[in-house]
Amino acid sequence: xxxxxxxxxxxxxxxxxxxxKTVGPLLALALLVLLGISLNENFLSYNNxxxxxxxxxxxxxxxxxxxxxxxxxxxxxSVGSMAxxxxxxxIMVMNWLIPSLGIGWSVVxxxxxxxLLLGGVAGVFNGLMITRGRIEAFIVTLGTMGIFRxxxxxxANGGTLSLNFNVADVYRPVYYDGLLGVPYPIIVFxxxxxxxxxxxxxxxxxxxxxxxxxxxxxxxxxxxxxDNVRLxxxxxxxxxxxxxxxxxxxRLGSASSTTGVLWELEAIAGVIIGGTTLKxxxxxxxxxxVGVVILGLIGNILNLQSFISPYLNxxxxxxxxxxxVLLQRxxxxx
Amino acid sequence: MTxxxxxxxxxxxxxxxxxxxxxEIPVLFSVDFDIRPGEVHAVIGENGAGKSTLIxxxxxxxxxxxxAIKYDGQTVVLPPNGAAEALGIVLIHQxxxxxxxxxxxxxxxxxxxxxxxxxxxxxxxxxRAQAVMEMLHVHVDPDARxxxxxxxxxxxxxxxxxxxxxxxxxxxxEPTAVLSVAETQTLFEQIRRLTARGVAVxxxxxxxxxxxxxxxRVTVLRDGQLIATIGTEALTPDSIAQMMVGRELSNxxxxxxxxxxxxxxxxxxxxxxxxxxxxxxxxxxxxxxxxFAGLIGSGRTAVAEAVVGLVHRSEGEIALDGKPVNFTRxxxxxxxxxxxxxxxxxxxGLLLNMGLRxxxxxxxxxxxxxxxxxxxxxxxxxxxxATRRFxxxxxxxxxxxxxxxxGNQQKLMLGKTxxxxxxxxxxxEPTxxxxxxxxxxxxxxxxxxxxxxxxIILISSEMQEVIGLSHRxxxxxxxxxxxxxxxxxxxxxxxxxxxxxxxxxGHDERISA
Numbered sequence: 099x100x101x102x103x104x105x106x107x108x109x110x111x112x113x114x115x116x117x118x119k120t121v122g123p124l125l126a127l128a129l130l131v132l133l134g135i136s137l138n139e140n141f142l143s144y145n146n147x148x149x150x151x152x153x154x155x156x157x158x159x160x161x162x163x164x165x166x167x168x169x170x171x172x173x174x175x176s177v178g179s180m181a182x183x184x185x186x187x188x189i190m191v192m193n194w195l196i197p198s199l200g201i202g203w204s205v206v207x208x209x210x211x212x213x214l215l216l217g218g219v220a221g222v223f224n225g226l227m228i229t230r231g232r233i234e235a236f237i238v239t240l241g242t243m244g245i246f247r248x249x250x251x252x253x254a255n256g257g258t259l260s261l262n263f264n265v266a267d268v269y270r271p272v273y274y275d276g277l278l279g280v281p282y283p284i285i286v287f288x289x290x291x292x293x294x295x296x297x298x299x300x301x302x303x304x305x306x307x308x309x310x311x312x313x314x315x316x317x318x319x320x321x322x323x324x325d326n327v328r329l330x331x332x333x334x335x336x337x338x339x340x341x342x343x344x345x346x347x348x349r350l351g352s353a354s355s356t357t358g359v360l361w362e363l364e365a366i367a368g369v370i371i372g373g374t375t376l377k378x379x380x381x382x383x384x385x386x387x388v389g390v391v392i393l394g395l396i397g398n399i400l401n402l403q404s405f406i407s408p409y410l411n412x413x414x415x416x417x418x419x420x421x422x423v424l425l426q427r428x429x430x431x432x
Numbered sequence: 433m434t435x436x437x438x439x440x441x442x443x444x445x446x447x448x449x450x451x452x453x454x455x456e457i458p459v460l461f462s463v464d465f466d467i468r469p470g471e472v473h474a475v476i477g478e479n480g481a482g483k484s485t486l487i488x489x490x491x492x493x494x495x496x497x498x499x500a501i502k503y504d505g506q507t508v509v510l511p512p513n514g515a516a517e518a519l520g521i522v523l524i525h526q527x528x529x530x531x532x533x534x535x536x537x538x539x540x541x542x543x544x545x546x547x548x549x550x551x552x553x554x555x556x557x558x559x560r561a562q563a564v565m566e567m568l569h570v571h572v573d574p575d576a577r578x579x580x581x582x583x584x585x586x587x588x589x590x591x592x593x594x595x596x597x598x599x600x601x602x603x604x605x606e607p608t609a610v611l612s613v614a615e616t617q618t619l620f621e622q623i624r625r626l627t628a629r630g631v632a633v634x635x636x637x638x639x640x641x642x643x644x645x646x647x648x649r650v651t652v653l654r655d656g657q658l659i660a661t662i663g664t665e666a667l668t669p670d671s672i673a674q675m676m677v678g679r680e681l682s683n684x685x686x687x688x689x690x691x692x693x694x695x696x697x698x699x700x701x702x703x704x705x706x707x708x709x710x711x712x713x714x715x716x717x718x719x720x721x722x723x724f725a726g727l728i729g730s731g732r733t734a735v736a737e738a739v740v741g742l743v744h745r746s747e748g749e750i751a752l753d754g755k756p757v758n759f760t761r762x763x764x765x766x767x768x769x770x771x772x773x774x775x776x777x778x779x780x781g782l783l784l785n786m787g788l789r790x791x792x793x794x795x796x797x798x799x800x801x802x803x804x805x806x807x808x809x810x811x812x813x814x815x816x817x818a819t820r821r822f823x824x825x826x827x828x829x830x831x832x833x834x835x836x837x838x839g840n841q842q843k844l845m846l847g848k849t850x851x852x853x854x855x856x857x858x859x860x861e862p863t864x865x866x867x868x869x870x871x872x873x874x875x876x877x878x879x880x881x882x883x884x885x886x887x888i889i890l891i892s893s894e895m896q897e898v899i900g901l902s903h904r905x906x907x908x909x910x911x912x913x914x915x916x917x918x919x920x921x922x923x924x925x926x927x928x929x930x931x932x933x934x935x936x937x938g939h940d941e942r943i944s945a
Contacts, residue, residue: 305790
């Protein structure tokens with residue numbers, strides 16, 4: 099690029115190596131698709147693919163938030179429990195508002211707004227404890243993970259919170275319907291992914307996240323307001339958990355203490371498989387999308403074949419995560 | 433003073449015609465050095481004179497390129513990685529090597545724990561730690577955690593650790609740099625107790641008065657050459673300072689263009705107090721290069737960081753163009769046209785895993801926004817401008833900055849700083865660890881900036897650099913202004929006198945001309 103470059107001869111080799119690292123997750127995805135096709139002719143069917151993608155979209159939307167948090171050198175373990183508590187509160191709010199608003203979209207919209215708001219508030223709490231309280235992100239979110247989980251159990255009184263059947267009927271299309279045959283969850287996932295990719299690559303916020311995760315001191319000396327940017331990542335994460343829950347509630351119409359269990363691990367796994375570095379400094383949203391889809395496909399393929407028990411789903415996901423990190427380390431020399 | 437004049441004991445450790453090169457670059461030329469039991473032998477020289485290389489060779493951390501080491505009269509090859517400690521040669525680093533969360537007795541026995549039936553014998557280790565402490569007259573609880581101790585006490589723990597492994601040669605790299613006067617005196621008492629027991633101490637310090645007080649002999653290094661090894665009684669601080677310097681300035685430096693006599697004051701600092709700064713006042717005029725000299729840890733960086741708002745300022749006023757300002761965040765000072773370029777380019781200056789472009793524009797990213805989104809072509813233009821102006825050489829712009837040479841990193845950091853178009857630039861060690869050709873380029877850039885009417889504060893530990901570039905020089909010592917030098921007064925010996933505390937500015941409240 100630079101005019102004074104002393105030699106350019108080594109460039110093609112570099113580009114090739116870089117390429118391999120970049121397309122790693124895509125390659126893995128392609129292999130999985132080929133494997134799926136060879137195992138079962140139904141794999142590529144419209145029903146199967148939309149089913150896999152729609153189910154992946156909850157984790158996917160959360161994982162996009164997690165990509166920002168992790169890129170900025172943070173971590174949020176509370177997202178699964180947060181999703182459960184948001185789902186529970188949304189259901190309670192909607193049930194509670196039926197007498198005053200009646201059954202219809204106004205109740206559903208009020209419920210959605212309460213979900214987004216609660217997500218934002220939870221993010222503010224996590225973010226403030228981490229940035230102003232100077233407590234490690236791991237500790238803070240481990241704590242809130244427990245708090246949120248126990249809150250939802252408490253609200254459900256140890257059982258299940260169910261949405262009023264009539265409201266659930268109104269709400270159902272948000273998960274089950276779609277535009278031009280594409281279910282709404284997939285559309286929302288795609289929109290969030292596109293927005294996230296733009297924010298990561300083409301805004302100062304995205305650049306600042308990478309700078310802070312790469313070296314907080316350098317960021318501070320470069321006049322970046324480190325605390326505010328960090329806080330923003332946790333708020334964004336909370337709001338996106340809210341968005342995911344908006345799509346999740348109409349699927350089952352209920353929430354319990356088992357809602358969203360292990361979502362935080364799946365989200366983080368998706369982020370890492372996609373090529374974002376766990377210690378921060380480098381993140382890519384499209385990679386996260388690919389990573390989440392890979393995780394979804396593994397479960398799907400195991401269900402479509404009969405040689406290996408689908409109960410080994412977690413084991414396969416685990417192997418993929420470790421492989422992804424090994425690959426990352428090989429490609430990232432300093 | 434324990435070494436006997438009458439019958440000098442045979443040397444315990446000696447280096448004969450030691451040379452050392454790192455790759456192509458020679459750093460030590462045929463140096464002779466020896467130390468006798470019970471003696472304090474000081475090594476002194478400017479930064480880059482080869483002191484640390486010499487002690488690394490003497491402690492086995494580095495192997496000499498040529499020459500021989502003799503220990504007890506036998507030619508030896510010292511084992512690397514601190515294994516020479518087992519032979520009784522212990523190096524105490526300036527940044528102490530203690531695990532902060534261990535207790536004192538755990539630290540003393542780290543790596544050679546006393547065991548009984550395969551389990552740690554905690555009681556015995558505590559007892560022995562206590563015994564060593566008592567022998568040294570140190571009052572530190574063996575169960576105290578290292579991170580609860582003062583720096584001085586930590587140093588005592590290091591010494592206790594060395595004694596407990598029967599150190600015969602103790603090498604101390606600037607042990608007093610972080611100590612107060614009282615703590616220094618305690619340390620000296622310890623050293624005298626050790627030498628009375630026959631331990632040989634190699635002592636590195638920049639502080640000439642301390643060397644006069646403690647050392648029996650002094651070895652002066654300059655540019656990797658042995659200048660002299662002389663008994664302290666034959667020396668004065670002045671003669672040491674003369675030996676340390678004494679080199680002609682070459683045309684490495686561009687000619688100085690003095691700013692106009694009536695050039696306005698652009699930055700005024702009055703009675704500044706902050707962590708590491710006891711109190712300081714100075715003025716910077718338009719078009720001036722104001723050098724900041726002083727020993728490492730004398731508070732120069734602390735002044736800069738307090739002025740731009742990186743660290744909290746507890747007292748004092750700062751004025752830009754006569755108007756009082758109060759920066760609490762760096763962004764404010766950058767907006768006001770005052771930029772600080774850190775000396776720690778790897779830790780605080782550059783994102784080593786990223787390419788040139790994001791590094792160059794990080795400080796001024798907001799200027800590359802169009803409709804709220806980053807404008808890649810605007811950033812690209814900035815990079816082209818900077819590579820041309822500062823001659824930054826990289827294979828391509830996407831190469832990680834950590835893989836550039838130190839000189840190119842420094843020039844990139846200069847470019848990054850100048851992107852904010854500051855009127856006042858504080859440059860902290862702008863040529864640290866870079867080759868002489870790039871140094872010269874940077875010197876010419878600095879001079880050109882001043883000629884354009886920018887005002888520059890140049891903090892540097894390389895005295896020739898300060899002398900070769902500065903119109904005036906502020907010398908700091910222990911967080912205070914020790915003196916301000918102008919014109920012909922700016923000489924290495926004079927700076928050294930102020931920096932080492934031999935000479936004090938006549939009036940405490942002297943500000944500047």
